[in-house]
Amino acid sequence: MLVVCPPSIQAQEQPLVQAEMLASENEPVKAKLIAEEESIQPGRPFLVGVELQMADGWDTYWMNPGDSGFPTQVEWDLPEGFTAGPIQWPYPEKLDNESLVAFGYTGTVLLLSEITPPKSLPADEKIELKADINWLACKDSCVPGGISASLAMPTSDAVPTANQSSATLFAEAKEALPQKLEQKKGDLAVQDQKDHILLQFQAGADSFGEIESLLFIPEEGEVVDYSAPQNWDKKGEKLSLNVKKAHPEASLEQVKGVLIISEKGGVTRAIQVDSNLNEVESVAPVATDGVSSVAVALGLAFAGGLILNVMPCVLPVIALKIFGFVKMAHQRRSVIFQHGVVFSLGVLVSFWILSGGLLILRAYGEGVGWGFQLQEPVFVAILASILFLLGLSLFGVFEFGTSLISLGSKTSSSAESPLGGSFMSGVLATLVATPCTGPLLGPALGFAMTLPPVQALAIFTSMGLGMAFPYLLFSAFPKMVRFLPKPGDWMIVFKQLMGFLMMATVVWLLWVFGAQTDQMAIFLLLASFLVMAIGAWVFGRWTNPTRKKTTRWIATILAGVILFVSGSAAILTAKNFKEMGSPSGGTQLVADEGREAYSPERVEELQAKGVPVFVDFTAKWCLICQANKVILHSSEVEKAFAEKGIVPMIADWTKKDPVITKELEKMGRTGVPVYVLYPGESGSAPYILPQNLSAKTVKEYVGKLQTPRTTVFAD
Template sequence: MKKFFPLLILIAMAMFTVQAQSVKSDQSEVSLISEVETIQPGTPFWVGLYFKLAPHWHIYWRNAGDAGFPPQIEWQLPEGFQAGDLEFPFPERIQYEDFINFGYEGEILFPIRITPPADWQGGNEVTLNADVNWLICKEVCIPEAAKLSLSLPVDAAGSRPNLERVSDFADARGRLPKESPEWQFAAARQDSLLVIRATPPQWYQENPGKILFFPYPDFLIHNQAEQLTRQKDGHFEVTVPLSRELDEDIERIEGILVSENGWRGENSERSLSINLPFGEALPETATAPFSFAELWRNLLFAFLGGMILNLMPCVLPVLSIKILSFVEHARESRRRSIQHGLMFTVGVLLSFLALAGALILLRAGGEQIGWGFQLQSPAFVVGLSVFIFLFGLNLFGVFEVGTSIMGVGQKTASQANFTGSFVSGVTATVVATPCTAPFMGAALGFALSQPPAAALAIFAFLGLGMAAPYLFLSAFPAMLKFIPKPGVWMETLKQFMGFLLMATVVWLASVLGLQTGVTGLLWLMGGLLVAGMGGWVFGRWGDFTKPTLTRRLGQIAAAVLILGSIWIGLQGTDATAAPVAESGQNTAGHGDWIPFSPEKVEEIVASGKPLF
């Protein structure tokens, strides 16, 4: 036992070598911690400012965003010791009401590099003291402060790691922004937008996912605006609106880019620092090299994506109703059924090719657009919302056009030209535009980096994939035997599918709300109300069972109401989202705002009232 006694003494001493205090409040606990248990003179080591925050409370990054300030530390160190800067891991976007802040929740460690003097003669232990100030916020913000200290033994033989904290420091350093000589970056101003281009190294075959830009200076970007990431010509571009308070003389862009998936693949560093010249145009780039192997692979992806697109909420009702029309026409000859399927396919293909052509022409004109580009137009969103809303009312049975909107031209379709099936294909493509599906992203990303012919081929295969189920059923009508015989269930299915279309309208309304704010959303709601009235008038007085005069008047009234509904919806498309209340407005939750003036400030201060 005696020979183990010195070992027990050493173990006991090791348990109490690092002495640190923590300061607690209802909102946070803060302390200084060390990556080492002992230090060696002349050998740098890491300490950390460690915060543990109560749920939903947050502190701030070096640029706090719309409000706040970052933690600040002032050291009192032994003679000869030097402290590096407080290192900030990459933050997250934190929204509170109309504000977007950059900061942290939960637990966060800010690493600091400490360098002791090589000729330290001050004893066997050193104490590091620091005064720390920070702002912590939830619904309210509370400035807090603490006096912290950390005592560490000195061992001339070498430093010893603090095994309990090594992984914490490794994680914190992994979240610090790095510089990458492999990725190339460029930044430019395009009207009121900041565009940052990230060019990956040749070996990179991953996708960084969504990329967020966090600027170092204040008033560089519009913090509340959504940041868009898109792939173009083998590059990745981040687009974010510039701040209205931007310094027009700014010459460089400094900050960090945070990748959702890592800059070298999964589990790699996610944050890169950038310091770029701020030009008026991005440098010219070469088009991605053409590869037949890549083309065939992406044609397959496009075909599969088109097939899966039929199962998306905005397209599934079209698929279901078209299959029901096959059931209704099952008595027709196989030849005639195939002709209907071919005409439907032609309608889908021509619509996709027209969409591709418009996209190619706009991109050639310098527009930064991709799949769903038309949804960037508030006017298109309004028109599509009204169309799909009426389609849903049709499925609910409010009115009938032939057998359904998918049956537009059905009377003609029974004749030789099959116009109804062609129009059905066009309609299917129109309602598909708000949706996307697996495999589509890779194929469309490839298409938009290739010559026009390859891009058109990708869109054509996307259309073929979407039309394939219809074409298959028209060629093999015997497969319809697995579908129950026509009956009441068909009407029930139609009405159920109407709810999917209404869900699509809700999503489109949210898109318009982001573009135009509450004003545009209210105009759209009014337009849909009038459109619903138009559908009801058509169903009540405009169908073919009514006398000729009544029918004509009903159809005219319905047309006027529906066109009027679009006009009403368009009245809100000139509005822009205004996420922050202007000075002088009275906004719920923010108190009573009054215009700022230096005279008013002096008056309030002179009265002895607190003023921030």
């Protein structure tokens, strides 16, 4: 700490002496005490300011310094009978320094304190006011500093006159003090909304100019997440500002701070915030998307799970399950029902594990969403290996009666087939279904993320029940199978066709794997598939019942070793190349699609220039996303974008990306696809398009860009 003794007071004849402790020219901060008035009248309070002059590039800190630093401290040493009030802080600047956010001052700042003298003082005497001032100044590094300063003022029974030399400085400091909001100038309401604080501000008539931005800064730390963007929108005359809490699980009873309002023309005002909060059950308006109750979310989740059965992600597995029902058509009704129930149980258990893992990871601060497992190259490699082996089985390379996804029974004459195959069918169906959020599921899953764990799991359970419902129906009423073709030679052809469909799914997963790693990783994974195919061929060729028992045992062991080695190679390849793929979303240009990579800063920059932006939140493991690209790249849509000057962007969520996850959360979504159209006006809330796109739908939303709007959801 720099401690400098005050200089001798040389001008005793002057009515006011400013005791000043100036650091050397190389020091980052110069400090001094100055008074608003030229003399002290007994019993009359007056203002004294601590003036801090920061060198270029240096800053000092506000009462809440943010992520780092400490506030400037003033300790008064006053004559007997004098008292000093607390520091009156002008509103601060938000100082961003890499990953840290701080609140403080640059240039010159005047920290005010009200000094109250006693009611009785001798006339025409010099009174010396002393203060120890300590600060932390930061630029590329931080330097603590401090001085002991004094200020001599004469006493007088007359009403003091203003100190003209400091009048402008005091006027500016008072203008920068946060003010209480008078009723005629506007209305401010603050609410605790689970993981956000919602501030709703309505300006009185002619009280404010055209507002360009809002920023809330709390007086205390650990109240809000400083690094999270503060999003605001305007609906009529009411402004709403959503501020993310530092600890979403904490319930706030009171919030104090400053609401900084920036108006067009460079005018900035600060309003005191001191509100008792009423916690509300709903989340921020942009996150509910019309889902206002658990009952509605349960219904949407069930319907969405039902629709999953016709989504391309699940089709290969579902087709085989129906094929299994056809093969079991002549078995006892109780057996068919057991298989339906066990299949449904496999679906539900998988949903419970995935949703439970999702909730746990999010509770520990991980930025994950629905389908998070497909962002891991290791999981993609394992799933691709399983489907590859299943495809080989469907082609007849090998037969495995209790394979991962049993076709119902070994032969049409067998008494009963193992239930384990039906259970694993449900598991596999769920694993390949998670990339598809599908219609109705986006709002339901987004709402589930705002609920307590038990209610959230109930919504995921409803989704699983919806997906399993058709098979429960088939198993409960086996006569419905009669609407399907009777068993015959067509089943062999159908099984082989499903093999091609399964291999197409493997090709898709390899594409996803390549996007997460690199070309060498794809080559090594394909090589492991070749070795797997050899192991499967050995198993199928030499383990059938016509072979000797010894031959079957040797072939089984050899095939097992080959499959183990090739499977391990696939997993190790994925693990080793996990971090070697190109970075996702926001860090590079997506040249292959002619789109700019997404970043929130870039969107804000373009909006500030009056340029609208269309963002495609997508992932290569999302088949609906890929199908919709045909629409987004059509000549109609491209022409509509060009006419409005819209900049299209890609937010690629194929790999984990916390920035994209955070933006999806703001939209009330936990998965992709999500299509967002940002108007070309700063502060205007975006439009969120339906998940199932058409050129007509996109053009309709593009046509709404004339005026700023509040967020509109269209699911």
